[in-house]
Amino acid sequence: MSNSKSEELSSDIKYTLPEEDWMDVPVRMKKGMYCHGANENSLITVGFPNPRQWSSSETNWKLPENWQDIVLTGMAERLEKYRSFHIFMDICVRCGACADKCHFFLGTGDPKNMPVLRAELLRSIYRREFTTAGKLFGKFAGARELNEEVLREWWYYFFQCTECRRCSVFCPYGIDTAEITMIARELLNLLGLNIEWIAGPVANCYMKGNHLGLEPHTITSSVEFLTDEIEELTGIKIEPTFNRKGAEILFVTPSGDLFADPGTYTCMGYLMLFHELGLDYTWSTYASEGGNFGSFTSNEMGKRLNSKIYAEAKRLGVKWILGGECGHMWRVLNQYMDTWNGPADFLEVPVSPITGTVFENASSTKMVHISEFTADLLKHDRLEIAPSRNDHYKVTYHDSCNTSRGMGLLEEPRYIIKKVCNNFFEMPEHTIREKTFCCGSGSGLNASENMEMRLRGGFPRANAVKYVKNKYDVDMLACICAIDRAALTTIMDYWVPGVRVIGVTELLANAMKMKGENNRQTDLRGDPLLGAEGGDAEEESEDV
Amino acid sequence: MKILLPFLGVIGVVMVAFVGVELLNLRYLFGIIIPYAAFITFMAGVILHVLKWGRSAVPFCIPTTSGQQKSFPWVKRDRLDNPSDNLEVIGRMALEVFLFRSLFSNTSSSLKEDEGRLIHGSSKWLWGAGLAFHWTFFIVVFRHLRLFVDPIPSVLYLVDSLDGLMQLGVPVLYWTGLILLGSATYLFIRRVFIPQVRYISLPNDHFPLLLIIAIVLSGLLMRYFLKVDIIYVKDLTVGLFSLKPVITHNLGLIFYIHLFLVSVLLAYFPFSKLMHAAGVLLSPTRNMPNNSRRVRHINPWNYPVKVHTYEEYEDDFRDKMKKAGIPVEKE
Numbered sequence A: 001m002s003n004s005k006s007e008e009l010s011s012d013i014k015y016t017l018p019e020e021d022w023m024d025v026p027v028r029m030k031k032g033m034y035c036h037g038a039n040e041n042s043l044i045t046v047g048f049p050n051p052r053q054w055s056s057s058e059t060n061w062k063l064p065e066n067w068q069d070i071v072l073t074g075m076a077e078r079l080e081k082y083r084s085f086h087i088f089m090d091i092c093v094r095c096g097a098c099a100d101k102c103h104f105f106l107g108t109g110d111p112k113n114m115p116v117l118r119a120e121l122l123r124s125i126y127r128r129e130f131t132t133a134g135k136l137f138g139k140f141a142g143a144r145e146l147n148e149e150v151l152r153e154w155w156y157y158f159f160q161c162t163e164c165r166r167c168s169v170f171c172p173y174g175i176d177t178a179e180i181t182m183i184a185r186e187l188l189n190l191l192g193l194n195i196e197w198i199a200g201p202v203a204n205c206y207m208k209g210n211h212l213g214l215e216p217h218t219i220t221s222s223v224e225f226l227t228d229e230i231e232e233l234t235g236i237k238i239e240p241t242f243n244r245k246g247a248e249i250l251f252v253t254p255s256g257d258l259f260a261d262p263g264t265y266t267c268m269g270y271l272m273l274f275h276e277l278g279l280d281y282t283w284s285t286y287a288s289e290g291g292n293f294g295s296f297t298s299n300e301m302g303k304r305l306n307s308k309i310y311a312e313a314k315r316l317g318v319k320w321i322l323g324g325e326c327g328h329m330w331r332v333l334n335q336y337m338d339t340w341n342g343p344a345d346f347l348e349v350p351v352s353p354i355t356g357t358v359f360e361n362a363s364s365t366k367m368v369h370i371s372e373f374t375a376d377l378l379k380h381d382r383l384e385i386a387p388s389r390n391d392h393y394k395v396t397y398h399d400s401c402n403t404s405r406g407m408g409l410l411e412e413p414r415y416i417i418k419k420v421c422n423n424f425f426e427m428p429e430h431t432i433r434e435k436t437f438c439c440g441s442g443s444g445l446n447a448s449e450n451m452e453m454r455l456r457g458g459f460p461r462a463n464a465v466k467y468v469k470n471k472y473d474v475d476m477l478a479c480i481c482a483i484d485r486a487a488l489t490t491i492m493d494y495w496v497p498g499v500r501v502i503g504v505t506e507l508l509a510n511a512m513k514m515k516g517e518n519n520r521q522t523d524l525r526g527d528p529l530l531g532a533e534g535g536d537a538e539e540e541s542e543d544v
Numbered sequence B: 001m002k003i004l005l006p007f008l009g010v011i012g013v014v015m016v017a018f019v020g021v022e023l024l025n026l027r028y029l030f031g032i033i034i035p036y037a038a039f040i041t042f043m044a045g046v047i048l049h050v051l052k053w054g055r056s057a058v059p060f061c062i063p064t065t066s067g068q069q070k071s072f073p074w075v076k077r078d079r080l081d082n083p084s085d086n087l088e089v090i091g092r093m094a095l096e097v098f099l100f101r102s103l104f105s106n107t108s109s110s111l112k113e114d115e116g117r118l119i120h121g122s123s124k125w126l127w128g129a130g131l132a133f134h135w136t137f138f139i140v141v142f143r144h145l146r147l148f149v150d151p152i153p154s155v156l157y158l159v160d161s162l163d164g165l166m167q168l169g170v171p172v173l174y175w176t177g178l179i180l181l182g183s184a185t186y187l188f189i190r191r192v193f194i195p196q197v198r199y200i201s202l203p204n205d206h207f208p209l210l211l212i213i214a215i216v217l218s219g220l221l222m223r224y225f226l227k228v229d230i231i232y233v234k235d236l237t238v239g240l241f242s243l244k245p246v247i248t249h250n251l252g253l254i255f256y257i258h259l260f261l262v263s264v265l266l267a268y269f270p271f272s273k274l275m276h277a278a279g280v281l282l283s284p285t286r287n288m289p290n291n292s293r294r295v296r297h298i299n300p301w302n303y304p305v306k307v308h309t310y311e312e313y314e315d316d317f318r319d320k321m322k323k324a325g326i327p328v329e330k331e
């Protein structure tokens, strides 16, 4: 199936390279490919450097007088603080294995989006300032001067990397351009060169507890709205609690799922599941954000925002923490949280109150992923499931970058999907699991002014979805990430119209028979179920 | 230019040896002093560099996970691509270092422009050539040890006889030498002809490859064509090794060129990307287990940060919280 809209962007993707050496190609900031600069107030709220009114599309970025010193001192400091950074600056052999692994390169054809060149943007300065060869031989050794032109190039391309780590999987030395991007963004942050789409949510999260800036009463009313929907659908009234001391479990999930379709359906799924289990849990309005946009700007800011989760768990006296579906949230929870804000010795090793399973793999952080929790329930047959209630969908599954390459949560969501729906089709092998393609909007780049960049970045993912759509009529893209739910919806509308995005917990809730529910005729989003209620739909033959 | 300069560089190295040995007769310099200096630079440079890396902290546990994590006993986990303890890390690293496992899974993507379709296929050329290059390089270097020690240990005889299995006349033809030459040439050609790789290559990517090709060529010339007398070479090399170097015979220009090229490579090594040989062992995305939810990783420079406390939050929103029926600490 072709659609004229998507030909617009795909037709100008060419992997041909300029004649000139990359160092001689000046950066051309193309509208639609970058974000607005951070507002003064967002930076002031969290005490970030160089707050001022500025615009990323103008030439004068109002840098501090001694900006070069700030950058170079910042680099020197980080070379000592991060062995990863230090080694990655030294050992790349430019073998090119990573070159065609980045979705931004595949979607733009811009050579500076090859992970190796993205890293060279910074490495060239490292060589000039920190290595003997670079000081002596300059350009011959791949070194160049740090000037404003270079700084613009950094800003443009390090906010054109979603820190997805796909390049790192293929690199023979594990060089992780995501790690280099993280350091580069820290350096840019020292000059106040943030983007508002990150800085705004960071300020919100710092003051109000979540990226969207939902105040406590808005959180409760948003959840209430969802429980009303559930009641309409199932006849069951759910009354969740907030900031309740003495609950067994604290539940933390990205705030995005409270707010916009289709994330809200996933959120309804959580509410229904916990109600059905009779789980002794609470929401928190203070720690009302699972995601962490702070981690997209600096390690320190990531830690400042993340601290709320343990602090709240301690204040409420819960035993352990359950985390919802989100990508980067889980990179942070898996690889950073305990180191930053642990030890969580005031919590207990998580045990499922339903199955008695001890979550050994989370024995130190005390935080369990909802897919782990649910997979365990299904393994022990603790839910009544009618997979036929998802028969009106043909489902494929998108691994989010962070849960695959920063955690390895590959099987649990698949196990759930296979239990709760009958029509599941995998995308081609080089585009899933650890080789999954990014949605193109991760790491705080899901703004609207950079739409062309997002669509291009989402092209490789969309391409693989299109493949299963053509082959199996797939019409639902399942995922376990709040950003995916928002971002991939846009990407699908553009590249593969007709495919919608669904959270795994929404699929589960569709199929879950609740005690005392009425005769459900539609799924969570109001789509009519195939056939009548119950298992009848199973009788229907599939038309392929 | 990116290719020409390093090419001229290697020619230059050869010329220096030629002028130094043939015209100026500085055999002592090229046969003894420079090799020693190069070797010392190599050793000291590598050690200092590794120490420098070692001084950098490893604040977070950041393995790149390329397979299923360890969660429940009934979920099959991937011990090698997502190691959960140090033993499994050793397995992952061993496969990485000895068999280039990450490169083995390499893919190549192409765009069918007319249909706007991306195709991803497996691609093993770089892996094959890289593996052939590094292994034969290692064996050739190892074989050379017989020049430095007397008597020759039996393990060297073994390698020697395996390597020389395809005996095609005298002297025995070592197949490793040929594979080394072939794979190094392939790696060079790929750098020049694959557009993406050419684009990212720097002069100092071409230089070591050309240098190594020159070393192999001079070595092959010496062994099979100009037939430098191995007995005389051994006089010098054993002397070098036992710190009693003497130059007894006229060893011929080609030998000095070979030796000087090797010296340049050794001295160049610690200041270049060739340090990847040591760096790969220290790479945090590969050499750490993915166990950070089970075992707390300590950041040596972790420091307290300014946070927005619950108390401050409640002060900001107390009335709204009370109205919404959310419990508060202070009424």
Ligand code: SF4
Pocket: A091, A092, A093, A094, A095, A096, A097, A098, A099, A115, A116, A170, A171, A172, A173, A174, A175
């Ligand atoms: S795969 Fe690794 S070594 Fe090769 S070019 Fe990319 S970053 Fe450099």
Ligand code: SF4
Pocket: A101, A102, A103, A104, A113, A114, A115, A118, A160, A161, A162, A163, A164, A165, A166, A167, A168, A177, A178, A181
């Ligand atoms: S981390 Fe992802 S977005 Fe960034 S360079 Fe690597 S592949 Fe591209």
